[in-house]
Structures are given as structure tokens and as C-alpha cells.
Amino acid sequence: MSRHRRHDRHNAQIVGVIVGITIPLVACATLVSANSTGVMPIYATIEIAFGLLVLSTLLGAWVWVQTTEHD
Numbered sequence: 001m002s003r004h005r006r007h008d009r010h011n012a013q014i015v016g017v018i019v020g021i022t023i024p025l026v027a028c029a030t031l032v033s034a035n036s037t038g039v040m041p042i043y044a045t046i047e048i049a050f051g052l053l054v055l056s057t058l059l060g061a062w063v064w065v066q067t068t069e070h071d
Contacts, residue, residue: 013067
């Protein structure tokens with residue numbers, strides 16, 4: 001594996017970890033906000049939540065493709 005490919009793989013893994021940590025933290029913050037105010041935040045509407053789910057799925061697929069070995 002070339003040095004450039006290894007660097008790209010490392011960057012893709014970092015992006016995957018950041019997104020993987022951020023999504024549950026945002027979900028927890030949403031629950032805390034809804035519990036304390038009694039109102040769901042605007043970003044918790046179904047369209048926005050579904051859009052974020054689709055984006056995170058596409059990002060996860062991209063990270064997986066980037067980190068697989070291509071011989």
C-alpha cells in the first residue's frame with residue numbers, strides 16, 4: 001500500500017470516527033433538550049432526521065469503500 005493511499009485511509013477512518021461519535025451525542029442532546037423544555041428541537045423533525053440518517057449512511061459506505069484493500 002502506497003504512502004498516499006495509507007494517508008487517505010487514515011483520514012477516512014478519522015472522519016468515520018468523528019461522525020460515529022457526533023451522531024449519538026446529538027441524539028443525547030436532543031433527548032435532554034426535549035426533556036427539559038418539553039418541545040422537540042427544530043432539527044429533530046422527521047425530514048431533517050431522515051436526511052441526516054441518509055447522509056451518515058452514505059458517509060459510512062464511503063469510509064468503508066475507502067478503507068478496504070484494493071489489490
